[in-house]
Amino acid sequence: MHGAPAASAPADNAPGTRDPHGTPATPVVPAPADDAPGARDPHGDPAPADDAPSHPDPHGDPAGGPVAPATAADGSRTPQGDLRADAPRPATDLHKTPGPGPDEGDAHPERAYAGGDHGGPGGRGPAPQRPEPRGGLLMGRPFGVPVYVAPSWFLVAALITWVFGGQLERVLPELGAARYLVSLFFAVAFYASVLVHELAHTVAALRFKLPVRRIQLQFFGGVSEIEKEAETPGREFVLAFVGPLLSLVLSGLFYAAMQTVEPGTVPGVLLAGLMISNLIVAAFNLLPGLPLDGGRMLRAVVWKLTGKPMTGTVAAAWVGRALAVSVLIGLPLLTQSGALGTEAVDNVGMDTVLDALLAAILAAIIWTGAGNSLRMARLREHLPELRARSLTRRAVPVEGATPLSEALRRANAAGARALVVVDPDGKPLSLVREAAIVGVPEHRRPWVAVSGLAQDLTDGMRVSAELSGEELLDALRATPATEYLVVEETGEIYGVLSAADVERAFVKAMARPS
Secondary structure (H helix, E strand, O other), X not given: OEOOOOOOOOXXXXXOOEOOOOOEOOOOOOOOOOOOOOOOOOOOOOOOOXXXXXXXXXXXXXXXXXXXXXXXXXXXXXXXXXXXXXOOOOOEOOOOOOOOOOOOOOOOOOOOEOOOOOOOOOOOOOOOOOOOOOOOEEEEOHXXXXXXXXXXXXXXXXXXXXXXXXXXXHHOHHHHHHHHHHHHHHHHHHHHHHHHHHHHHHHHHHHOOOOEXXXXXXXXXXXXXXXXXXXXXXXXXXXXXXXXXXXXXXXHHHHHHHOOOOOOOHHHHHHHHHHHHHHHHHHHHOOOOOOOHHHHHHHXXXXXXXXXXXXXXHHHHHHHHHHHHHHHHHHHHHHHHOOOOOOOOOOOOHHHHHHHHHHHHHHHHHHHHHHHHHHHHHHHHHHHHOEHHHHOEOEEEEEOOOEHHHHHHHHHHHOOOEEEEEOOOOOEEEEEOHHHHHOOOHHHHXXXXXXXXXXXXXXXXXXXXXXXXXXXHHHHHHOOOOXXXXXXXXXXXXXXXXXXXXXXXXXXXXXXXX
């Protein structure tokens, strides 16, 4: 069970122990006696009884039956789920907000952590490193941060080229088909300006010693994936404000450059377009609602006034939702009335439909981002409650030559749910993987040594029982694996931490109200 130190190998008649919450320990896997129904010798003579399961799960229940509950960080209990070898494992995002797509969520998401099984039954050696999510075409690593262009960027680049090309046809008709090359250059230059906006966030984050996972350019602008939250409201405000500030600076620079070129020429039109587009980017991002930069600034202000970051998040998120409704209704009305500088129209045409579609997309992004910000804030609020000591399974030390059936019998007697392979001196060598145990049929367990089902321990697979919250996540992200050995400060074995248990705790934390 969770939260108990490793138990030594008990005598055959040792009673089951109790978990830290005082409930009777639940057996892990029953070790069948040689003459028990369903047991087989190496030659497979007796057939299993009709009513005896041949593949019990690691908690001693028949396949498909109930399993032992896991104890979450807050003391509540959550189902372990299906532990068959082919059972799906949930992947949980910690901070990165799940927006319209896996790579187009919150403006400052955090790295996601997801555990899972590595290798089949009987596999050995450290688990392979999970590749870092790319999210598109790698363009470079300014300040050591990878910059990716998402596939959706090519769609918006084509859209900008088409729309801006139509504008050039009216302003510079002599260009002919070459206007689309000029429009494509404008699309690239505009997103280069967006990159500068995101680099401003990145430089500020690095200045505050906040790691940045990557920058991604996508359909509606860019995303700076900052892995940790600012420690103070002042830093949060600066971190959010530098992006719009750089966009305003760029707009001013393009305006100054316009004064040096002839109006009505290709350079003049390009500079005017870049000046206006950066001004729009700055103004849009300064709107005071999450997930926009202005929403983060509002959050910082409320955080400073109340002393509660969650209160700031709630206020900025609801303002963001109000903004989403305003954009959905107001943008088409403004466009149709001519208030944005276009001619007022009385009939419903293609331009009106496109304006309504654009408003709906923007409103959906803002609304979704605001809701995601609330969920991520809730997760961050409960993150310190996730402690290695609370999530750890009781473990039994066994030597590598011990048959799996005997090791499971000892674990059941001790009320343990994990096996640690040790040398004759008691030094831990490897961890027996849960997925490997499930993959061994019951009749073969008396003849399978636990060493063949174990994963060798590496330095990164040893974690302190005192770790919690972000420190625990950092330790698990550094060395992806399915199980980790949890040790006391003295080096004594405390138990085994399963990545699946950590994931379930994250899911539970996400579902809890603030």
